[in-house]
Amino acid sequence: MNQEMALNVAGVAKSFGSLVVASDVHLSVAPGERRGLIGVNGAGKTTLFNMIAGELRPDRGDIHFFGERITRDSVIRRTLKGLGRTYQVSTLVPTVSVRENLALARGSGRLPSLWQPWQEAVDDDLLATADQLGLTPLLDDPVSELSHGTLRQLELAMVLARKPRLLLLDEPAAGLSRVERQGLMDIIRELPREVTLVMIEHDMDMVLELSERISVLHHGEVFAEGDPAEIAAHEGVRDIYLGRANG
Amino acid sequence: MTTSRTLMIGGVSALALAAFQAQADDTVHVGVIGPTSGVFSFFGEQQRMGVELAIEEVGDSVAGHNIEVTFYDSQGDPEVVVDRLRAMQSRDDVDIVVGPVLGSTGLAGLDWARDSGMPTVISYSAPEDITMRDRAENVVRAGWTGAQPMFAFGEYVVEELGHKEIVMVGQDYSFPYNQIGGFLKSFCAAGGESVERIWHPTGTSDYSSILATLPEGDAVMYNGAGSDGLAFFQQYHDFGVDQRMPLIGGSNFFAVGDLPEMGDAALGGMSALQYAEGLETENFIAFRDAFWEMHGEDTMPLAPAEHGYVAFRMAIDAVEEAGSTDREPVISALRATEMPDAPRGPFYLDDYGNPVQNIYIYEVQERDGRLVNVPVETYEEVSQFGPYDPEEYMANEPDSRNFPPEDCSDPFYDEL
Amino acid sequence: MRNDTPIIIGLIAVLLLWPLVMGDYAVSQGNRAMIYALMALSFSVLAGRLGWFSLCQTSFAGISGYTVAILGVKYGWPAGAVIPTAILVAVAFAVVFGLLTVRSRKVSFLMLTLALGQMVWALSFQWVDMTGGYNGISGIRMPMVLGINFNDDRIFFALLAVVTLLMFLGVRRLYQSRFGLLLLGIQENEERMRALGHPVYLARFVAFVLAGAIAAVAGVFLVFDMGIMSPSPLGLDHAVWVLTAAVLGGYRTLWGPALGVVILVALEALVSQFTDRHTMVIGLVLLLCILLMPRGLAEVFGQFRNRKAKSATASS
Numbered sequence: 001m002n003q004e005m006a007l008n009v010a011g012v013a014k015s016f017g018s019l020v021v022a023s024d025v026h027l028s029v030a031p032g033e034r035r036g037l038i039g040v041n042g043a044g045k046t047t048l049f050n051m052i053a054g055e056l057r058p059d060r061g062d063i064h065f066f067g068e069r070i071t072r073d074s075v076i077r078r079t080l081k082g083l084g085r086t087y088q089v090s091t092l093v094p095t096v097s098v099r100e101n102l103a104l105a106r107g108s109g110r111l112p113s114l115w116q117p118w119q120e121a122v123d124d125d126l127l128a129t130a131d132q133l134g135l136t137p138l139l140d141d142p143v144s145e146l147s148h149g150t151l152r153q154l155e156l157a158m159v160l161a162r163k164p165r166l167l168l169l170d171e172p173a174a175g176l177s178r179v180e181r182q183g184l185m186d187i188i189r190e191l192p193r194e195v196t197l198v199m200i201e202h203d204m205d206m207v208l209e210l211s212e213r214i215s216v217l218h219h220g221e222v223f224a225e226g227d228p229a230e231i232a233a234h235e236g237v238r239d240i241y242l243g244r245a246n247g
Numbered sequence: 248m249t250t251s252r253t254l255m256i257g258g259v260s261a262l263a264l265a266a267f268q269a270q271a272d273d274t275v276h277v278g279v280i281g282p283t284s285g286v287f288s289f290f291g292e293q294q295r296m297g298v299e300l301a302i303e304e305v306g307d308s309v310a311g312h313n314i315e316v317t318f319y320d321s322q323g324d325p326e327v328v329v330d331r332l333r334a335m336q337s338r339d340d341v342d343i344v345v346g347p348v349l350g351s352t353g354l355a356g357l358d359w360a361r362d363s364g365m366p367t368v369i370s371y372s373a374p375e376d377i378t379m380r381d382r383a384e385n386v387v388r389a390g391w392t393g394a395q396p397m398f399a400f401g402e403y404v405v406e407e408l409g410h411k412e413i414v415m416v417g418q419d420y421s422f423p424y425n426q427i428g429g430f431l432k433s434f435c436a437a438g439g440e441s442v443e444r445i446w447h448p449t450g451t452s453d454y455s456s457i458l459a460t461l462p463e464g465d466a467v468m469y470n471g472a473g474s475d476g477l478a479f480f481q482q483y484h485d486f487g488v489d490q491r492m493p494l495i496g497g498s499n500f501f502a503v504g505d506l507p508e509m510g511d512a513a514l515g516g517m518s519a520l521q522y523a524e525g526l527e528t529e530n531f532i533a534f535r536d537a538f539w540e541m542h543g544e545d546t547m548p549l550a551p552a553e554h555g556y557v558a559f560r561m562a563i564d565a566v567e568e569a570g571s572t573d574r575e576p577v578i579s580a581l582r583a584t585e586m587p588d589a590p591r592g593p594f595y596l597d598d599y600g601n602p603v604q605n606i607y608i609y610e611v612q613e614r615d616g617r618l619v620n621v622p623v624e625t626y627e628e629v630s631q632f633g634p635y636d637p638e639e640y641m642a643n644e645p646d647s648r649n650f651p652p653e654d655c656s657d658p659f660y661d662e663l
Numbered sequence: 664m665r666n667d668t669p670i671i672i673g674l675i676a677v678l679l680l681w682p683l684v685m686g687d688y689a690v691s692q693g694n695r696a697m698i699y700a701l702m703a704l705s706f707s708v709l710a711g712r713l714g715w716f717s718l719c720q721t722s723f724a725g726i727s728g729y730t731v732a733i734l735g736v737k738y739g740w741p742a743g744a745v746i747p748t749a750i751l752v753a754v755a756f757a758v759v760f761g762l763l764t765v766r767s768r769k770v771s772f773l774m775l776t777l778a779l780g781q782m783v784w785a786l787s788f789q790w791v792d793m794t795g796g797y798n799g800i801s802g803i804r805m806p807m808v809l810g811i812n813f814n815d816d817r818i819f820f821a822l823l824a825v826v827t828l829l830m831f832l833g834v835r836r837l838y839q840s841r842f843g844l845l846l847l848g849i850q851e852n853e854e855r856m857r858a859l860g861h862p863v864y865l866a867r868f869v870a871f872v873l874a875g876a877i878a879a880v881a882g883v884f885l886v887f888d889m890g891i892m893s894p895s896p897l898g899l900d901h902a903v904w905v906l907t908a909a910v911l912g913g914y915r916t917l918w919g920p921a922l923g924v925v926i927l928v929a930l931e932a933l934v935s936q937f938t939d940r941h942t943m944v945i946g947l948v949l950l951l952c953i954l955l956m957p958r959g960l961a962e963v964f965g966q967f968r969n970r971k972a973k974s975a976t977a978s979s
Contacts, residue, residue, distance in 0.1 A: 055854065079860040093851040096844070103841065104848045107860025111869060112841035121841050158859065284942065320935070325799060325893040330695065334932075337687030351797045355891045358801035362814075362890070374798060381802075419789065420796035448789045449797070648791065 005064065006031040006166050006196035012051060012061030013220075014044075021047040022058070023220040029166075031066070032193040036211030036228075037200045040240060043217040045200045046088060049168050052198075053085045054078045066165065080109045084164030088171050088200075090151045094144040098135055098154060101143055102126050105161040126161050133157045133187065149180040156187070167191075169199040173206055185210060208232060216240070275312040275572050277562055278335040280346035280356070281370070281555070282323035289504050290348045291321065294370055294555030296542050298345065300534075301559040303541065310567045316559075321347050325355035332359045342572040343368065343562040348551060350374050350422050360386050366565070366577045368558040371551045375425055375631060378601035379641050385574070387581050387600035389558035390550075391521050391631070393422050394429025394646065396498050398633035399606040399626035400519035401434030404495065407608075407624070408517075410465035411440040416457055416479065417470030417497065419446035419648065426497045427470050428646025432663060433633060435655035442468075442653050452478050458486045467492045472499035477508055484512050501611050503549055506618040513618060516611040521602070521629075522550040522591045523609040525621030534590035547617070553590050561586070592625075601631040635663065670918055671832075678824040682817040690816045694888050696921075696928045697820075697827040701881035703909040703920030704834060708874040710906075711915040712838070712846035713867060716773045718902040719760060719780035723875045724882030725897035726783060727753035731883055732800040732892035733793060742806035750879045756783075757875025761868045780902055787894040799893030803886050813887075823884050830877055835917050837873070846870055911952055913959025922961055 009027040013020075021044045029035045039045050050056040052063060054075040063071045070078055092101050103121040112121070130136060133153040138146065146154065152172060159167065172188070173181050181203070188210055191197065201207045207214060208228040216224040216237050224234050231237055279298050281291035295318055302316055317339060319331040328347050335341035344367040347356045353372025360367040361383040368389055369377055375392035376382075404410050413434070417423040423446075431442055443462055447454070452474070461467065467488065469479050476499075483494055489512075496518040506513055524535070524547050534556070538548040548556075561584050568583075569576035585595040594604035606629045607622035614621070632640045644650055652659050681693050702724055709715040730749035734740040740748075764775050788796050805813035813819055837843050845866050848856045857863050886892050895901070904927070912923025927945070934944045956963045 053858065055858075075854070075857045076860055076862060079858055085858065087855075091852050091855045093848045093855075095851060096847060100844055100847075103844055104856065104859055104861070107845075107856070107862075109860055109862060111862060111865055112845050114837055114840050114842040114869075116841055117839050118841045118844040121844075162860070324895040325891050326889055326895050329889050329891065330691070333691045334688050337691070338689075351799055351893050351895075354798050354801050355889075355893065358890050420791055421798050448785070450785075 004031070004067075005029060006033065006066055007052065007198065008062075008064040009048070009052065010062045010064070012048070012058045012063065014047060014051060014056060014058050020220050022051070025061070025217070025220065026222055027215055029196055029198055031165075031196055034188075034197045034210055034212045035199065036207040036214040037198055037217060038202075038204070038207060038214060038231075039217035039223075044220045045217050046170060048217065049085060049170055049198075049200065052168060053083060076107070076109060079107070079162070082163075082165035083168070084159040084162050084166070085168035086152075086155045086159050086170055086172060088174065090148075090155055092143050092151065092154060092158070095142070097140050097142055098130070098146070099139045101154060101158065102130055102139075102161065105158040129161045130157050133160075134183070148175045149177060152176060152180075152184070156184075160191075164195060166196045166198070169197065169201070171200055171202060173201060173203050181206070273312055274315045275309060275343070275563075275566050276315045276317065276339065276341045277559065278317050278319055278331075278339065278341035278344050278346075279555070279559070280319040280321050280328065280331055280335075280344065280352075281348040281551075282352070283318065283320045285323045287323040287349055290371060290551045291323075293504075293549055293551035294346065294348050296538065296546065297548065297552035297555035297557075298559045300538050300541055301556045301563075304537070305560065305563050309563050310570050312566065312572065314563065317341070319346075321349075321352050323349055323352065325351050328352045328355045329359050332356060332363070332365070336363050336365060342366070343566070343577065345555065345558045345562055346370050347372055348555075353377055354381075357381060357383060357386050364574060366562075366574055366581055368561050368581065370554040370558040373422060373425070376645065378597075378599045378631060380645070382599050384582075385578050387561070387584065387596055389561055389602065390554045391604075392429075392601060393425030393498075394432075394633065395601075395629060395631050396519040396521055396606045397426050397429035398433045399629055400498075400608060401430040401432065401439065402437045402626075403519070403608045403624060404430075404466070405434055405437040405439045408466070408495075410495075411438070412464040413439070413442045413466055413468055414445070414462050414464040414492070415442050415468045415470050416445045416447065416454070416461075417468075418449045418472075418475055420449060421646075423470040423497060424646045424648060424650075427468075428651055429633060430468075431651050431653070431655075432635075432660075435660045436634075436663065440655050444648070444653055446648055447475075449475060451475055454479050454482045455486070458482060458488055461488060461492075464492060466495055468495045468497065469500055470497040472497065472503055472505065476500050477505055480505075480509055480513070501609075501620055503551070504547075506611065506620075509618070511613075511618075513611045514613065517608065517623075518620075519606055519608050520550060520620075521594075521604045521606055522553055523607040523620045523622045524549060525609065525612065525614060525619040526591070526607070528592065530588050530592075531590045547619075548590075550591075557586065557589050557591070597630050597632075597637075599631070599637065603628050603630045605629070667835075667918065674918075675828070678828065682820045687816060690820050691888075692928055692932055694816065694820055694823055694884075696925050697823050698881050698884045698888060699905065699908065699928070700921040700924040701827055701830060701884070702878055702905045703912070703914075703924050704831060705874045705878040705881065706905050707909045707914035707920040708834060708837075708870060708877065710909060712843065712850060713870060714769055714850040715867075715871075716769070716906065717776040717874070718773060718899070718906070719776040719783070720874060720878045721902045721905055722780040722783040722897055723753045723757055723878035724885055725787065725894075726756050727879040727882035728886035728892045728896065729787060729794060729800075731886045732803050736800050736802055737793075746883055749883055750876065753879030753882060754872060754876050757872045757879070761871035761875070764871065765864050765868045777899075780897070781899065784894060784897040784899070787897050794892075794894070797894065799891055801891040803890050803892060805887045819888065823888075826880065826884070830880065831917065831921065834877070838917060842866065842869075907949055910959060911949060913961030913963075913965075915958065916961040916965065919959050919961030923959070926960070 005028050007029040009025055012025045014022040037045055051058045103118045214231040215222050218240055224237050281294040282288055283291040321328045344365055347353050348371045350372055353369050354374055357377050364385050367386045371390045373391055373393045378388050498518055498520045501516050502520050565577050565580035568580035587593040592605040594602040597603050606626040608624040609620040610623050611618055612621045682690050705720045709717050727749040730752045731745050735745045760779050764772055767775050787794050845861055849863050853863050908923035908927045909920040913919025930945050
């Protein structure tokens with residue numbers, strides 16, 4: 001069954017000292033699926049992303065990526081296998097331009113050329129991705145001067161440029177204006193089916209509209225899973241969001 | 248980047264100006280170099296004070312030339328020395344160099360002087376090869392070699408103190424090697440038995456492991472100076488080793504300003520040098536009183552001061568003898584230096600450019616409320632080769648950590 | 664990157680004219696400045712691109728210097744063999760030090776390089792049999808090649824100028840390369856560069872070794888310029904001097920470190936003529952400079968130029 005899944009998280013646990021951030025997480029995402037991941041603050045969503053991306057090592061459990069066990073792989077190896085993610089807090093290189101950031105988007109796992117000018121790393125494909133996200137007029141602006149919304153666009157452009165097989169989006173809409181949010185949703189909707197999507201998002205309207213299935217994380221476990229309609233109707237989930245269920 | 252270019256050009260013209268500072272032909276310009284800043288500034292300051300006294304005594308002119316003196320700070324750094332010497336030669340038109348003072352800077356000065364041909368009077372710097380295996384025609388020395396005073400001390404320790412087995416603890420570098428080398432040669436010749444050498448890295452502050460495992464002997468010699476020497480001295484007494492074995496020193500142990508910190512425990516400490524501030528000769532008293540008058544009685548003129556004073560006088564005397572600042576006659580006059588009235592006692596230079604002079608065995612005594620090195624025995628006309636033939640001496644390998652051999656029964660000593 | 668062609672042309676002009684119009688001492692100061700500019704460049708490659716402040720770059724210069732001195736003087740190797748060996752030995756040290764430091768963060772990197780530098784320094788005066796201890800090794804001379812005496816200050820200057828310029832231009836190319844950009848990215852956000860598929864440790868290691876190689880070349884020139892090798896260039900004060908020059912000139916820029924060295928050397932030459940307290944005077948000047956221009960002179964000039972350019976476009 002693992003072979004068919006783009007992502008399979010099995011029995012993953014992680015704690016920091018006495019603080020349990022994931023106790024027994026199971027999550028299977030099929031290739032091409034759009035999965036929403038919700039839960040209250042502290043439910044362990046970003047921790048789960050960090051474990052999938054390799055920035056955190058789980059204490060227990062296994063993670064498979066298109067049938068391949070990646071639990072012990074480094075961040076860079078997972079990236080090279082086709083795993084991409086964005087961050088809640090923008091983590092770009094603020095001191096240089098948008099174009100230079102884009103030039104860094106596609107690391108190959110090998111040392112980049114010491115001789116080739118960095119400009120040559122920005123090919124038409126990258127420029128097209130940037131254009132799709134409306135970055136063309138801003139290419140030569142320093143990243144430190146970009147608005148929050150544009151930063152999110154650039155984040156997304158950077159990760160899309162790698163053409164990942166699995167894309168982890170960590171609150172992509174946070175802090176965006178209504179218009180920007182609409183644009184973002186259009187882009188996500190238009191992503192090809194080769195890209196499997198897992199998205200953490202607090203904006204319930206957006207999650208319900210974009211996701212095909214939704215997993216609800218609570219106290220470090222998957223509390224409920226189902227299609228948007230099921231989740232929207234789920235009693236327990238409502239309780240969680242109203243703060244009534246305390247385990 | 249126009250601004251940066253303007254600034255660079257500004258710097259350029261400033262340097263150019265310095266480069267073209269012309270010197271009039273009727274001056275003799277003496278460049279004095281020593282460590283007047285940094286950890287070794289004691290030596291440089293002593294030299295500077297000695298030179299200042301000599302300047303006052305010599306007056307404004309010599310052989311129709313105005314005397315101009317510039318002091319350069321070596322910072323005790325060979326790299327800085329080379330840079331300052333270059334400045335003397337090509338920027339400041341210096342005619343004669345006095346200094347450098349320290350061992351490493353002396354070698355750097357020699358190396359530079361060999362190429363430049365600059366008449367140079369090295370002052371306190373003591374590596375023997377400056378006036379031996381690496382000597383240069385234009386470089387002479389007003390001071391000494393490390394082995395020189397120890398030739399006398401080795402003999403004295405056997406014959407007068409009766410010590411035949413010595414345990415030496417010393418700083419691990421070439422100057423102490425050279426000191427114990429000279430010591431061993433005469434010590435063995437006089438009937439001594441052995442010197443066990445224990446070396447520690449320079450900058451050691453804790454001697455407990457050395458002191459705890461110190462072998463037995465008739466006496467202990469600390470072959471070094473400075474903060475290492477002070478720490479050793481204090482711990483030697485703290486451990487009570489002084490009750491078991493008397494402590495004697497290498498030439499610099501008691502002689503370069505550490506006596507006030509050592510305190511009364513230093514009383515009776517002995518070593519040897521070509522200078523002792525407890526001298527009572529007429530020439531010395533005159534020098535010391537003039538020095539005190541100029542710099543105050545709190546500052547005792549020690550060997551680096553006298554050597555600076557003497558080196559400067561050698562330089563001026565050579566110009567007077569030569570009648571000009573032309574290098575060749577100045578160098579031959581320098582090499583023929585004889586100074587019967589030097590504060591330390593009479594000396595003349597040997598064929599290799601190093602003084603042949605009195606060596607004083609001195610003992611730390613109290614005089615007028617201060618600790619002073621008082622001569623108790625004088626060995627006259629000691630050369631840098633001791634009693635040995637210069638060519639044969641130089642054919643031997645230079646002294647090192649393990650050379651000459653520590654056991655006096657070694658065949659090496661039969662052949663000497 | 665800003666267009667720095669005028670700087671390069673100006674620099675070539677100065678380097679061409681300097682030995683022709685200046686006095687001997689100024690030429691020797693020029694040599695010293697270029698040697699230390701290379702060390703400051705070596706420092707700035709790490710500080711400016713990676714945010715890594717190294718206190719052991721002068722140690723690599725010292726290691727290559729000692730190798731030249733030991734092999735050339737003690738073992739009598741020909742210069743043609745000594746020079747490449749010296750650079751290789753220093754690079755080998757850089758490889759080892761690089762492996763030790765590559766995972767360290769900013770402050771621990773500084774402390775590690777301090778410790779490593781001090782170890783090399785201690786070795787230089789305690790390994791007396793090999794290094795000559797405090798006294799060092801003297802009598803190191805450039806060889807005669809094809810009848811050209813490289814010990815002549817002006818010929819030495821010409822050779823050094825060519826090498827220095829080439830190394831700066833090489834680093835310029837490096838800064839503009841994909842690798843150079845990655846180093847900046849690593850300085851800002853190491854984790855992110857990893858997530859973008861870049862080998863962070865390898866890139867830092869390569870940068871460290873390259874910087875070590877630049878310092879190694881500086882060390883070869885240093886020892887031939889001085890004619891002696893002693894522990895002093897390996898001391899902490901020299902490392903701090905180089906750091907100061909780079910910070911003063913602007914270690915984030917290519918030419919800043921050279922500018923800083925030129926200013927420091929000129930300041931020292933001028934001030935030490937007038938007072939023994941030159942270290943204090945220079946210290947004061949530096950304090951003011953760093954307080955007023957924490958990003959270094961070169962960046963201040965750069966901003967000034969940008970502002971002028973901006974106001975020019977605005978008015979047109």
